[in-house]
Amino acid sequence: MDCLFCKIVAGQIPANIVKRTELTTAFNDITPQAPTHILIIPNQHYENMAEVASNDLSLVGEIFKAAGEIALESGLGSYRLNVNTGAAAGQSVFHAHLHLLGGRPFAWPPG
Ligand code: 5GP
Numbered sequence: 001m002d003c004l005f006c007k008i009v010a011g012q013i014p015a016n017i018v019k020r021t022e023l024t025t026a027f028n029d030i031t032p033q034a035p036t037h038i039l040i041i042p043n044q045h046y047e048n049m050a051e052v053a054s055n056d057l058s059l060v061g062e063i064f065k066a067a068g069e070i071a072l073e074s075g076l077g078s079y080r081l082n083v084n085t086g087a088a089a090g091q092s093v094f095h096a097h098l099h100l101l102g103g104r105p106f107a108w109p110p111g
């Protein structure tokens with residue numbers, strides 16, 4: 001399958017890996033939108049987070065657990081977790097991922 005994030009999981013495309021488990025990989029976003037901008041993804045390919053939830057609910061927990069651990073290890077007291085689902089919502093890579101953003105204030109509502 002020609003999927004950018006599957007290639008990062010497989011080590012075929014380089015990425016700055018922050019944390020890796022049997023089920024998840026976390027790496028720095030190539031175009032950071034905050035001082036900390038990390039993507040946490042399932043190692044297995046799913047198109048979006050809803051597909052992860054439909055097929056493997058515990059994997060959703062693993063992804064959020066990894067995000068929480070990274071935030072703690074990074075000393076982030078406040079941070080934003082973001083899931084873009086569908087192109088109109090800003091999804092550009094169709095391998096499920098959770099954005100972890102921190103290190104600056106965030107506005108609400110988001111743009
Ligand atoms: P989305 O827009 O789908 O919610 O998020 C995809 C994210 O992947 C974007 O923030 C984008 O900067 C990031 N991204 C795209 N290509 C690469 C890449 O080759 N390496 C890394 N590390 N991040 C990427």
Ligand code: ZN
Pocket residue numbers: 003004005006007044045046094095
């Ligand atoms: Zn993939």
